[in-house]
Amino acid sequence: MKDDYILIVDDELPIREMIHTSLDMAGFQCLQAEDAKQAHQMIVDQRPALILLDWMLPGGVSGVDLCRRLKRDETLSEIPVIMLTARGEEDHKVQGLDAGADDYMTKPFSTRELVSRIKAVLRRANALNGEKA
Numbered sequence: 001m002k003d004d005y006i007l008i009v010d011d012e013l014p015i016r017e018m019i020h021t022s023l024d025m026a027g028f029q030c031l032q033a034e035d036a037k038q039a040h041q042m043i044v045d046q047r048p049a050l051i052l053l054d055w056m057l058p059g060g061v062s063g064v065d066l067c068r069r070l071k072r073d074e075t076l077s078e079i080p081v082i083m084l085t086a087r088g089e090e091d092h093k094v095q096g097l098d099a100g101a102d103d104y105m106t107k108p109f110s111t112r113e114l115v116s117r118i119k120a121v122l123r124r125a126n127a128l129n130g131e132k133a
Contacts, residue, residue, distance in 0.1 A: 005031055006048060031048060036062070052114075053067060065099075068099040082102060082118065
């Protein structure tokens with residue numbers, strides 16, 4: 001797992017730091033971004049194994065918009081995305097998943113469950129990529 005970079009995209013530093021610490025303890029390396037513009041640049045430059053993406057981001061581009069943009073880009077579309085957001089209504093979950101998110105978790109959340117979901121999504125992504133090779 002040491003080569004699996006997880007990009008944490010959230011405008012709230014304390015949340016990013018808490019997630020970073022939990023993922024570090026689980027053996028993942030992390031990158032952090034506070035808005036969609038910074039996140040997109042890091043995704044292009046660093047190619048993370050997975051993206052944790054908040055819905056509500058500053059700068060005019062939401063997490064759902066960024067997810068949709070990534071999934072339309074052939075060079076980035078295979079990077080799994082987990083939406084991690086306070087928006088917990090059914091309509092929000094459907095919108096996030098329809099935008100291309102591979103999973104959807106609401107805040108507040110269990111870091112143990114988050115780590116398990118990350119591992120599950122990465123297993124599925126690796127299995128799919130193995131089939132394509």
